[in-house]
Amino acid sequence: MKITVNTGTIEKVRTGALAVLLFEKGKFGTFASRADRALGGMIEKLVSRGDFTPKAGNVTVLYPEGDLAADRLLLVGLGAAADFSADKLRLACAKAASAARGAGAKDLVIAMDSTALTGEEAGEALAEGALLGLYRFLRYKTTRENNGAKELERLTVLTERSTQVKALSKGLSAGEIIAASAIMARDMVSSPSADMTPTTIAGIARGLGRKFRLRVKVLDRPQMRRLGMGALLGVAAGSVQQPKFIIVEYRGGGRKPWIALVGKTITFDSGGISIKPSENMDKMKDDMGGGAAVLGAIRSAAALKLPLNIVALLPATENMPSGSALKPGDVLTTMSGKTIEIINTDAEGRLILADALAYACRYKPSLIVDIATLTGACRIALGTEASGMIGTDEGLKQALRDAGEKTGERVWELPLWEGYCDLIKSDIADMKNAGGRDGGVITAACLLSKFVEKHPWAHLDIAATAWTDRERPYTPKGATGIGARLLTQFLREQAEKTKKG
Numbered sequence: 001m002k003i004t005v006n007t008g009t010i011e012k013v014r015t016g017a018l019a020v021l022l023f024e025k026g027k028f029g030t031f032a033s034r035a036d037r038a039l040g041g042m043i044e045k046l047v048s049r050g051d052f053t054p055k056a057g058n059v060t061v062l063y064p065e066g067d068l069a070a071d072r073l074l075l076v077g078l079g080a081a082a083d084f085s086a087d088k089l090r091l092a093c094a095k096a097a098s099a100a101r102g103a104g105a106k107d108l109v110i111a112m113d114s115t116a117l118t119g120e121e122a123g124e125a126l127a128e129g130a131l132l133g134l135y136r137f138l139r140y141k142t143t144r145e146n147n148g149a150k151e152l153e154r155l156t157v158l159t160e161r162s163t164q165v166k167a168l169s170k171g172l173s174a175g176e177i178i179a180a181s182a183i184m185a186r187d188m189v190s191s192p193s194a195d196m197t198p199t200t201i202a203g204i205a206r207g208l209g210r211k212f213r214l215r216v217k218v219l220d221r222p223q224m225r226r227l228g229m230g231a232l233l234g235v236a237a238g239s240v241q242q243p244k245f246i247i248v249e250y251r252g253g254g255r256k257p258w259i260a261l262v263g264k265t266i267t268f269d270s271g272g273i274s275i276k277p278s279e280n281m282d283k284m285k286d287d288m289g290g291g292a293a294v295l296g297a298i299r300s301a302a303a304l305k306l307p308l309n310i311v312a313l314l315p316a317t318e319n320m321p322s323g324s325a326l327k328p329g330d331v332l333t334t335m336s337g338k339t340i341e342i343i344n345t346d347a348e349g350r351l352i353l354a355d356a357l358a359y360a361c362r363y364k365p366s367l368i369v370d371i372a373t374l375t376g377a378c379r380i381a382l383g384t385e386a387s388g389m390i391g392t393d394e395g396l397k398q399a400l401r402d403a404g405e406k407t408g409e410r411v412w413e414l415p416l417w418e419g420y421c422d423l424i425k426s427d428i429a430d431m432k433n434a435g436g437r438d439g440g441v442i443t444a445a446c447l448l449s450k451f452v453e454k455h456p457w458a459h460l461d462i463a464a465t466a467w468t469d470r471e472r473p474y475t476p477k478g479a480t481g482i483g484a485r486l487l488t489q490f491l492r493e494q495a496e497k498t499k500k501g
């Protein structure tokens with residue numbers, strides 16, 4: 001979809017759909033007032049009589065029949081002015097865009113009054129909201145009625161002030177980049193595991209490498225063996241799909257130290273020999289959501305030309321049962337030399353992350369963030385409103401919290417106390433890979449913490465947030481692409497901070 005900015009008078013805009021944004025109470029903005037006047041006070045009447053309540057994300061379609069040049073007028077709610085934020089604008093624009101497409105319009109003009117946001121912030125939220133809200137995964141729909149033949153082709157932002165054009169278009173471009181990265185992550189997560197293998201993901205990384213000048217290295221089994229990645233190889237032992245250890249480097253930061261992002265990339269988690277029940281096992285194609293998120297984030301960082309050095313690490317494999325599979329009771333030697341007794345082969349994410357985190361330490365990074373669909377326990381602890389966060393560095397955790405608030409991809413911290421870590425002590429090895437049902441999010445993180453040396457580190461558990469069964473603001477049902485936007489925002493803030501510091 002092509003996105004542009006224009007100045008002009010609202011009455012004369014020729015378009016399939018024209019959207020005006022309304023706050024729940026208080027005066028209309030300039031655009032809404034002019035549209036209202038052209039329609040003889042109809043908007044005012046609809047709102048005051050309660051036929052349309054401008055709650056955030058509410059939309060109604062009107063037919064101006066010549067009073068305006070537009071074919072349709074969409075009234076779009078922003079909610080209370082006091083609660084206004086970039087997130088509300090994302091939601092409103094997502095709803096406007098899908099209502100326009102649903103009504104059959106080919107193009108949409110969003111009339112954007114000036115708000116408390118800067119032009120750049122508004123442009124970014126607008127593009128992000130519209131693109132993410134329009135997202136559909138159609139790769140496997142073959143018929144016309146199934147594949148949603150209707151598409152919105154153009155989105156134009158109408159502003160009253162020519163001085164805003166530059167800021168708005170700068171924001172729109174950033175929003176397009178960030179949405180495209182999140183959509184890439186959604187597409188990867190939505191894809192069946194048969195078509196999103198470690199090899200496929202390595203190919204996607206190489207494609208990004210060519211497009212954005214990233215250095216991409218992919219290690220195969222013999223190379224992993226030489227590095228001593230016994231944990232990753234142990235998980236891969238039962239699969240006929242070749243595991244890949246994918247390394248993506250973006251160098252935009254001169255002599256700055258590396259930032260390491262590590263993403264769990266299990267392309268299918270059957271549980272292995274400790275096999276999962278069949279109910280919902282189909283969803284276990286989403287177990288590479290962490291890897292998709294870090295690829296999305298490094299894509300955004302490169303496209304936004306952030307002045308940082310970033311390495312994204314994706315340990316990629318299936319977790320399958322077979323005659324050659326890892327078994328409960330086995331002991332694996334990790335790349336760091338530490339040993340892990342396998343209690344449950346379904347606790348595989350922490351195993352592949354153990355080797356990836358050890359590999360991350362070779363970069364002597366200024367910080368490490370890992371992101372993983374790690375534990376079902378995270379859903380029990382926090383539900384689907386927040387991802388779990390555990391880490392060793394207060395500044396890093398605060399930065400992730402801030403990025404979470406800004407992007408709507410919120411995180412909530414759980415503690416990493418000694419007593420929890422006692423639960424993964426093994427009788428025969430350095431640790432065991434499962435600590436029982438109590439505090440499952442935390443005992444998983446305890447294991448990870450043994451592999452990050454002294455580097456500032458935070459872990460994000462997205463097991464409950466990578467996929468959604470109900471529609472969320474600007475997130476249709478299915479893969480959410482969570483983490484791509486959160487980590488991008490985090491990286492932008494790191495870029496700001498290291499510029500000043």
Ligand code: BES
Pocket residue numbers: 269287344346347348349373374375376377433434435436440463464
């Ligand atoms: N990938 C799963 C976690 C998961 C569960 C993600 C549900 C999304 C939805 C992970 O590998 C896993 O199986 N974890 C086990 C750990 C247990 C065996 C200690 C779990 O959470 O049950």
Ligand code: MN
Pocket residue numbers: 269271319345346347348349
């Ligand atoms: Mn598992």
Ligand code: ZN
Pocket residue numbers: 266269287346348349373374
């Ligand atoms: Zn898993």
